[in-house]
């Protein structure tokens with residue numbers, strides 16, 4: 001059994017009919033009744049747009065009950081931008097003529113020291129997808145160094161086999177972030193014209209392999225703008241639920257990243273407005289009360305702050321999408337980033353903003369023994 005079996009049931013699904021067939025009363029019921037099977041369709045429907053205030057109230061209550069007034073902070077660190085793929089939406093696309101770099105292990109430690117000096121203890125490690133330039137062994141050695149400075153190390157790298165995940169878990173990686181980008185298989189093929197990432201199924205099953213390998217926390221998501229957001233968020237919600245049901249010991253989270261400007265100048269074919277982002281956060285929170293929801297610096301500072309009470313539980317801070325961006329920025333020798341970020345505030349500024357909203361910024365809520 002795999003989430004692919006669940007997805008297959010939606011291959012010829014009439015999305016238009018399902019979403020447009022929802023009435024206001026159905027949405028009202030879905031906001032409060034946890035047993036309705038097609039609840040997420042109702043919560044994401046156009047009819048729900050007239051009930052966003054009520055959904056916001058409910059989502060706020062549920063978030064307080066499950067997480068209190070806390071926002072966990074982390075920052076991404078890019079170890080390498082070598083990539084064998086040609087994802088049309090990404091600045092690291094192997095066709096792009098950009099400066100490529102990979103940090104040496106000494107540079108990884110320098111980056112770790114710089115980030116740790118901000119007080120952060122949760123880190124997200126990223127590389128482009130190149131098994132040649134950033135092999136598992138290199139990532140394992142990097143995790144070993146990072147472990148000296150951070151209590152939680154999440155990896156956002158190419159999909160691994162179960163044994164490879166196990167290898168990184170044994171070294172100290174405790175969380176896995178892997179986005180399917182788009183669940184629609186035809187669009188997936190168009191967005192990934194070449195490279196190992198074309199293997200849809202190997203990527204789709206990666207969160208399950210990670211769970212089986214003993215990872216503590218898994219974060220999934222789609223890249224908003226590649227397809228109709230309602231369908232993609234519906235399938236994200238179902239995927240998260242599938243993981244929660246099948247791996248109850250693993251903390252499951254979802255992120256809601258939108259396409260941002262990048263070196264390839266790709267423009268998202270589907271518009272996703274701020275209101276749509278609010279809508280999907282509320283729907284996900286009501287549908288899955290315990291799910292973590294991550295909001296990155298792809299969004300601007302004001303919008304990020306306004307979303308805090310609605311269901312967000314994790315935010316990045318002091319971000320850079322450039323290789324060694326936390327140390328090389330100071331030296332003025334940064335390589336090209338994966339995409340442009342929108343919120344450029346440092347960790348102290350984000351902490352202060354979270355506090356002003358009446359929430360506690362959490363720098364550390366986990367330690368691997």
Ligand code: SF4
Pocket residue numbers: 083084085086087090091092093094127128129197
């Ligand atoms: S999204 Fe990931 S796999 Fe695709 S080009 Fe960018 S770094 Fe490579």
